[in-house]
Amino acid sequence: MDHYADAVFSEPGRCWRMVYDGEGSGRPTSCLEPVVWVGNHRLAGPKGKVLRVWSCDGHLEGVEQAERVDHR
Numbered sequence: 001m002d003h004y005a006d007a008v009f010s011e012p013g014r015c016w017r018m019v020y021d022g023e024g025s026g027r028p029t030s031c032l033e034p035v036v037w038v039g040n041h042r043l044a045g046p047k048g049k050v051l052r053v054w055s056c057d058g059h060l061e062g063v064e065q066a067e068r069v070d071h072r
């Protein structure tokens with residue numbers, strides 16, 4: 001699944017990736033797929049800052065130590 005550049009979105013319950021909208025405008029929009037995973041994303045760069053991120057099934061790549069979100 002495509003995602004937009006390196007924009008990272010760290011908000012509980014929201015997919016962390018930005019995507020291009022479906023209308024071909026080229027504008028990025030936040031991914032609205034249902035969140036299935038929670039894990040850590042290490043930012044590029046010498047300090048390697050780690051963010052807590054939530055992810056849909058299609059954007060799991062780049063998420064470390066991913067665990068399934070418990071939907072109870």
Ligand SMILES: [Zn+2]
Nearest residue numbers: 015031056059
């Ligand atoms: Zn997503």
